[in-house]
Amino acid sequence: MHFSLPLLACSALVQSPIPPPQVRPSAGGEQHQGPLVPDEPPALVVLVICDQLIPDQLDRLAPWLDGGLARFWNQGRSYRKANLSYSLTETGPGHASASTGCLPSRHGIVGNSFYDRNQGKAIYCMTDASVRALTSTGPAESGSGSSPHYITAHTLAETLLTADSASRVFSVSMKDRSAICMAGPAPAWAVWWDKTKGGFMSSTHYGGALPPFVLEWNTSWRERASDWEWTPSFKDDPTPLGTAVDDRPGESPYGAHGIRFPYRLPKLDPEVLAAADLEAAAAHLKSLASEVYGYPLGDQFTLQVAASALDALELGQDKHPDLLAVSLSSCDAIGHSFGPYSWEVTDSLLRTDDALGEFLDLLDERVGRGRWVGVLTADHGVLELPESLQARGVGAKRIDRVETGVYTGAITRALEAAHGVKFKLKFNGRGFSMDPLEVTASGLDAAMLRRTMADACLDAHWVAAAYTLEELMGEEEPSSESEVPWLELYRASSYTGRCLDVVLRPDPWVLMSSGRGTSHGSPYEYDRHIPLAFLGPAFPAGFSSAPADSKDILPTLLPLLGLAPLGPIDGRDLLAAPVLPVPLDR
Ligand SMILES: [Zn+2]
Structure with a gap:
């Protein structure tokens, strides 16, 4: 079963408590800041x-x-x-x-x-x-x-x-x-x-x-x-x-x-x-x-x-x-x-x-x-x-290569069942890519293949959502209202020509790992x-x-x-009033 959590609800779950702000005087009342100029x-x-x-x-x-x-x-x-x-x-x-x-x-x-x-x-x-x-x-x-x-x-x-x-x-x-x-x-x-x-x-x-x-x-x-x-x-x-x-x-x-x-x-x-x-x-x-x-x-x-x-x-x-x-x-x-x-x-x-x-x-x-x-x-x-999170009752899990291998096989079979062609898919820990030559040779519509893959991806117990290239590039709208904030984060990590065919959003606390240590790379808090x-x-x-x-x-x-940016940017001056972001010209 998979589920989709709205961003804020999920952030609240994942966030570790942050103590309320308090101003701590420095040792001996010393001020490191220079004169105000x-x-x-x-x-x-x-x-x-x-x-x-x-x-x-x-x-x-x-x-x-x-x-x-x-x-x-x-x-x-x-x-x-x-x-x-x-x-x-x-x-x-x-x-x-x-x-x-x-x-x-x-x-x-x-x-x-x-x-x-x-x-x-x-x-x-x-x-x-x-x-x-x-x-x-x-x-x-x-x-x-x-x-x-x-x-x-x-x-x-x-x-x-x-x-x-x-x-x-x-x-x-x-x-x-x-x-x-x-x-x-x-x-x-x-x-x-x-x-x-x-x-x-x-x-x-x-x-x-x-x-x-x-x-x-x-x-x-x-x-x-x-x-x-x-x-x-x-x-x-x-x-x-x-x-x-x-x-x-x-x-x-x-x-x-x-x-x-x-x-x-x-x-x-x-x-x-x-x-x-x-x-x-x-x-x-x-x-x-x-x-x-x-x-x-x-x-x-x-x-x-x-x-x-x-x-x-x-x-x-x-x-x-x-x-x-x-x-x-x-x-x-x-x-x-x-x-x-x-x-x-x-x-x-x-x-x-x-x-x-x-x-x-x-x-x-x-x-x-x-x-x-x-x-x-x-x-x-x-x-x-993950082991420390599990000890505290948090549902963290490691997904190893054996499991992703089985997963890749299942997506390959789903494509074959739907379209009659066995594609060689590659999984890189974030999502899937198809061989462009194989897609061309099949004569099938690539967007249709990606949709089939994304739908099949949801069958894994550790996957919350899967986005197609079309969704990531803003050519297709998200599948549901709850996906809007998530897709916004994934679109911000997508660049024309540098994007997989299907990108996964794993559940929170899922680590693609062989069994030791930890990592980062997720959209979670x-x-x-x-x-x-x-x-x-x-x-x-x-x-x-x-x-x-x-x-x-x-x-x-x-x-x-005293300088201006050399081109469009996405950030804002924190010392000034908020400004609207410059739209991305894809
Ligand atoms: Zn690192």
Whole structure:
């Protein structure tokens, strides 16, 4: 049996309780905000995106947070009801929406990967065969690199650089899609972690050699990462703050370390690294480089490179406004394995809070309080571990590959029974695609086939709704009144030429997973509810319950910089009266 819940009713069910807003005085009554000079454009904009962060974490851990996260959330202008307004809540769309002011239906990054209807296959959102990887040793000799060429809207960075070519933009993350979506095209710079050789890398889209300060940073990370032991930084029991008990069913082991502290990064052996066997040396280095991403050290490294950029590029030092964009990815990797209420994520957030606090202090020192504007948000939330939800009586479930295999077989048979043709369907966890050549050869109407599939899709016990390409592209009206708000979210995640034939809306708390860890990517409140907070003289400190979204960041910041968007956008200026959205020209 399937059912459809109206959006609001469902949100209320899924939403975790948020404590009522209260203004907490900072330690010693100290005010971090600079003097109120709203008429002066900021010398530097700092965009901080935490990969996988739900606002509840900032509220429940508040007694232990006194660094950068706390400064944004409790001393800035913080929007307590911020929600993403599209269905496919993943890293690429989250970062692109925050930097372009647009929905995925306009900026084109509908998912970390998407189905390309022209090529008839899935494409990673940053793949670009016309560019090469760029590391400390220079451009790679072969292979494709990463670039923003699939982004079809203008980023904040692009807007800044178009208005003033003397502005500088630097973007850094452990993930290429995060760094690139925040930067947009060159002459901005984007760097990300090299999971093979370690250190930060880029692509030839951004230049022929890495910036000197990145090259220099890359020479020193190995010593700091090798044999690094991760033990909790907190001494007291975190469970009174809402952290779950440690070592829960459903946690995904970190290799040989299992699911219990301490975790330890591999120890580099200088002899193996220097040995004549180059392949063995490369594998040895990769064993460390590939794991850094899943440790809190990844975020510390990201902030170190951001701090190096601040000095090397003299950001915020002249009248040409600059942008420094930082995406903290480690929380996502740790959260996928252990869940948002784990000891591991708790510790990771406390460490991020400390490191971000030091970074904001550095901005005050180098740029000056009140001369920079900061934004904190997340690219998406996350589902609690299904096993923990089940223990609380919530009907969470994992749907594994065996089950989706059986499901794909059932849809294939339904098509054959109705139209007499056996199509080879592909299921990617979100929905189905048909082989375009097979459809053409069948001589059958593709829209009719999609309708048959969508109807058959509803027979699964974990599927709430299924939308055809025609419904997603706005060519067909939703099947029922209750589907209107849901379809609106799914249309916001649909882009012409990058859409499956049929897209599923699974029930709430359904995880497409093989049995361990957790994820995000759904249209439900636990994945769409995000923190959003601003720091700077133009932003009156305090909590706001006004509707807000990360797509509002660009239109809120541009007026402070005296700039207008380079094209149509979907967000609104949170400091101004609401405006009507610009219709999408499909
Ligand atoms: Zn993730």
